[in-house]
Amino acid sequence: MPRRYRPVVTLALLSLLPVTALADGGMWPLNRLPQELLQRRLGVQLDEAWVRHAQLSSVNVGGASGSFVSPHGLVLTNHHVARSCIARLSTPQDDIDRHGFTARQQGDERRCPGLSVRLLQGIEDVTARIPTAPTARKAAVAAMEASCSGPGKRCEVVPLYGGALQHLYRYAEHDDVRLAFAPEAQAANFGGDADNFNYPRYSFDLTLLRVYGADGQPIASPAWLRPATQALKEGDPVFAVGHPGRTERLLPMAMLEALRDVQLPADLAAFAHEADALIAYGHTSSEAARQMDAPLDGVQNRLKALRGQLPALHDAAAMARKQDEEGRVRAASPAEPWLASQEAASLLRSHYPAWRAMQPMRGSLIAQALSIVTLRDEANRPTADRLQDFTGGRGAREAATVRAQVPHPIGLETVRLRAYIERAQKLLGADHAFVRALFGGHPDAAAAAQHWLATTQLHDAPTRARWLNLDTTDFERVADPLLQLARQLHTLRRPVLAAIDAGVDQRMRALAGPMAQARWKVIGDSEAPDATGTLRLSFGQVRAPAPEPYAASWKTTLGGVYARAADFDHQVPFDLAPRLVRHRERLPMQMPLNFTSDVDIIGGNSGSPVLNARGELVGLAFDGNLQSLPGRFFFDGRVNRMTSVTLEAIFLATEQLHPEAAHLAREMRGRR
């Protein structure tokens, strides 16, 4: 689940409105914690030291979450958060994805290509310093972010409540992150797509990374989490600290309806198509299956999330609540912002299908080519004219992806490009200029894909990095066929990106202030802002899932993984990882393996440490149940559950399943 948040869709919306029964949920910025609610719901107060310690122990791992678990830069996160690193470090000869990986000493730790971590240093309210007019705001934000960014430092202006509040987040950034430990992928991902977003769950979804400084030595952790000394039990208050990517709980109805009718169905169709293409490719050979496994994982995850989210927007009761709330707010406020949001929604409706058709799948080579062309184009424009997704912090992350040393096997890329061409043809029609460009005169999508990829140099990371930084005249001379194609596509795509950027994203951001003021006047200002990919604290209790239709306990046990495997005759994806088979007789079957709580999290929270009221580590969040997926639009504490790996399982993996990693367990226990 909360598979890594991927900032794919441009609509980083921002706005406000009708929330619902989220009274008890919320992902709270660490400088705006709802102490009263915490006291009322959990009987807990978090003092400044607790919060400070949680903040300094938290790590943003490539957009998802993690935490320091030793004084020496050791970071605990999910296997699926680090999966792309693990997959990149795997080869057919040394398949660490499959067999797991343990660095027996620090020198053996392997650097993750393209992966960087950010540590939050501080938050400052800069609302008063940001103008509201879109053009002026863009310039002001760019200037503010540039002023405190540099080597190892990064700043981002974070719009809360859709932009009604603007906070400046300061980060230290480290781009030398190394893999220290990973269990076997089958132990981390037992049950595969079938069990993803589901519960009961039996997963060792954990990995250990280590952050290195510019001096090539492990950094000293600014703070680190100690393992809890008392066993967790049902009803215990628990806290997740992490980076929820995006929620849209405060969107106005008009936008929600556009999401329901246009955006989500279009996304669903596209990801379903991509998944089918990858699966078909996987059937061609075992090497093809290996190549497509990690990308498919991401696509299927996204697909399953969408399948869970879309019904939420068709939930008549939930939508009626939102409608009712919006009605009350609108009745007490000027009509103008609401009318403007309706215009934004109708613009989204008309442009989104084309946007979706032109959007390449993340991680594909055509995506890399388009990124290079777009990043260069935006950099050459005046600040106010730039697309938000390709400037500032986001632009920098996009550029890091382009430069990352990632394998792009030709077979896999051919399949992905072909699927991209097919989708564009289906959605835009064969006569559309964009589709004609993609076909390039070839009779079918397969032939066209082969042509564009036959002689391209884009699979070579240093080449990509060089092209990104060439001066304009030199860049124009590069005659790579795939890059040529990307240039043509970009010319046709940019107007669509710009229309949504200006007509939807920027417009909604400009409406955020008045809408939030109206909402606060009617509803009060005690709601959490929507998630923005920045550090948040969520809280709740260890709690079993809703008993209907099938009662499940708050915890699963190690014996459960063996039972589920046996129940399925050990067929994929319910086969046991070899280590689980080898050590079976000596393992404690009653040990808790995963557990649920009613903590409000969403994609991006993957890898969040789960803390008890004393601030000690009790688990590692890695997923939510199916009923957590509507959390994108509203939180329903009766059914929404976070799923976590227990502390016991973290130590079982590092001490008993992989005894060679015992030194890392000792390090986490503070006994190095």
Place this chain on the structure above:
Amino acid sequence: MRALILLLPLALHAAPGMWPLDRMPTAALQALKLQPDAQRLMRATVRLPNGTGSFVSNRGLVLTNHHVVSDCIAALSSAREPLLQRGFVARRLQDERRCPGMEVEVLQGIDTRADEGPVDTGTRQQQLERWVGAECPAAERCELIRLYGGALIQRYRYRVFDDVRLAFAPEAQAANFGGDDDNFNYPRHAFDFALLRVHAAGQPLRPTQWLRAAHTPPREGDAVMVTGHPYSTRRLLTVAQLEAERDALLPAQLAQQQAELDALRAYAARSAEAARESADAIATLENSLKARRGELRALRDPSLLHAKRELEQRVRAATPNANPWQAAAASAEASARLAQQDAAQRLPAGSLLDQLIRLLVQREESRLPATERLPDHAPEAERALRTLAAAPLPLHPQREAAQLRAHWAHAKQTLGADSAWVRAWEGVLPTTPAPAGQRDGRSESQLEDPIEGRLAGWLRLTRLQQAPERLRLLDQPLPADEPLLQLANALAPLRRALLREQEQQVRQPLIQASEAIARARWQVLGPHEAPDATFTLRLSFGRVAEVSAAGLRHPWQTTFGGLFARSDGFDAKPPFDLPPRLRAARGGLDPRAPLNFIATADIVGGNSGSPVLNAAGEWVGVAFDGNLDSLAGSYHFDEASNRMIVLHQRAMQLALRQVYGAAHLARELGL
């Protein structure tokens, strides 16, 4: 891909179905390479009062579910010897204990009546009565069966055995692990089986046919067949009738049963003994409520009614006469109108007052010529009622008083204080405390509720606890000299009036209509549709196959390891505690051993205890439940989601040999 399957329209008429053994769908069976031997299955499968069983040894041993015979086990239980809680193993033949009042029926033949052409309804009715009455072969019991809404009328002939003894039962907690939470659910981990022995002439019966245990375990994808006695399905109902069920009948039943359950639970919470004496009744009610809820959920799924409507339109489009559907709609409307009254009048099942009212209604009906009686009070029914009244009735005065108190309150709430039913109650039951002399020696303070206290007093003192006194009620009015009888006398005419109204407005208009509708369906859809279930022997079939529910893949089988893991996950808290003998045996049991499995065979309530057979006709398990989605099976069968849940043969073997020390029975079963 799974999602796409769900988008396809429901193919309602292509459903597998529960087939009478004289009308088996040859092609569908051949497709699965199944060749059932109808004669053999008829004689090896037995009908029990609450479901199904099968002969599994040449000495009359019958395999069935624990929950099918739990009322027998409860009746044999006492505070000193709690067989339900502790289980029961008869070490020797003579240790087996007779189940009070239990009969086993074995089907001997199915007769179809030659059509003698048009005769008037009354004469035809008399002919049919004679066919199953005077013309029924000696030593057999005959039953008139109407299939396809009466388009096909048949006679089922049975041999009946009334000496049925309990040979083995596991602890109720093993049979019912997970309790109401896991009931109708899957993955499942239940040892829901029991063994009976049929005796004839004081000796173990040598059945003419019995089933052999399979030597190879079932695997995923295997074809299986199931014989049993599904109670009833309503798959051939018209849309109007389904809507009446959805909007009136089921909601009213749910409200009434929920009130009854709440009262029982509150009573059970009073003491350990109260809990013990209510356990079986509570489980029965929970089961029923869950089933009704599942049915209601199915009917509220718009895709189901949409598909039903389309099918009905096809049939109607090909039928010139719209009258039958209009008549069915009028009947449905009447049933909806009477639904709440009907449900609110329901007295607690098995209570003395319930039996008294039945007897009084029967007495009035018996005064009418046979053809004018309510069908449920025909001579045949009168005989059954006489048998029931003659059996000793275990009376729990305090429990029944609490239940009746709740019944009265529920009736008052749903029917109103001015309704005839409530006025009848309050005419006999003054809502003031009983005078001191009638308190059965108890002080007022011992009884929380004065009305309950008064009812309990009546129940303790009534002479109608005696079977002969009750039987006399059937033949003559007794002097109404005790308040319980006064109450029954006041309520019975109201009950009878409602039954008569239902007969006239709901059932009578439907007789001709449903026959016409069934014929029209037959014309359009062909004879490829199984008749609705009638608690008669049927064959179902399908494959062993996993299932997805609520987005989660569920395996085709569960294992002992899964049972232990589920119990551990809940820290062994009820209803997920392991019973003592299972806990003791845990270390020696292979966690990989199969426990339950699922298959796509189409079954419903009444199939409980059905033998599950492989293609060779050997038994591989005993069916005991369906998953939540199978509850929609009352209205349609959906192979994608509907699953029968089966106790695996291997689990019985391990239970008998390693948990309960009953190796002698395992040997007799060939396990």
